[in-house]
Amino acid sequence: MIVVLGSINADLFFAVDRLPGRGETVLTPTVTVRPGGKGANQAAAAARAGAVAAFFGCVGEDSSGSDMLTALADTGCDVSGVRRVPGATGTAAVMVEAGGENQIVVASGANGAVAADLLADAGLGPGTTLVCQMEIPVEQTAAALRRARAAGARTVLNLAPARPIPPSALADVDVLVVNEPEARTLEGEAGTPLGLARNLAARHRLTCIVTLGGDGAVAAEADGTAWSVGVLPVAAVDTVGAGDAFVGVLAATLDGGGALPEAMRRASVAAGLACTAEGAMSSLPDAAVIDARLADLAPAGRLD
Known part of the structure; x- marks a missing residue:
């Protein structure tokens, strides 16, 4: 079972011809509200990929x-663990230009009230993957990872957006997913993506x-074993949500007993497909x- 402790937002989507520069105003005729x-x-x-999934968070x-x-809930995810709190639901302003590149600003709102105690001890254990x-507040993420590790659950952390996190929290992580800038935030040094992955692992x-x-992904396990996977060839419309598709499907595949190379391949296919439609949740x-x-993407390859 997949258990996710995290954020939920109303995404305000602005389709623009090009992203604004510093101090610049760009006009667009409409705005669309989507879940995110x-x-x-x-x-x-994870739910759409076939996993049993439950989300824990806060809305206003x-x-x-x-x-x-x-x-x-319409995706098949259990939302009974969501708490209502005073104030506004989290809101994101998402600007997407032709070709799919984006800029995002998030007002955290109710996400600032998310706490690890939303998770019941009975919901964590060897049959659970916590994502x-x-x-949400970093200390609450760290507390949730600590409790899940102690209970024998698999733990997955997507360090996005990049923020400082105590090394003690990383000690409770089984699978860390980062993009290259996020990896450099943790490492504080230059290096190849594979080198960064190996150092962190x-x-x-x-x-x-x-x-x-667009160059896929690389992975390193604690024993030094490394893998790479490519990307699904698609015409990108909107890249918002691609990273979340990768993480959710990766977790779902691992939770279902899949090996890391299989999970990376399925995750990469899902991320590519998410780029072919507008929106985050709506594109999954x-x-x-x-x-x-799957046949359109080669299996993950082992690296020396």
């Missing part, structure tokens, strides 16, 4: 929170996956769609 938040997106990705006492919960990100005794956008592919495109 890294935690909710990853829970939805507003209509936006109700709408976001309905959208997440966390960095859009060895230092913290975990599996580290570094995602590389289901298991049948992922399976239908």
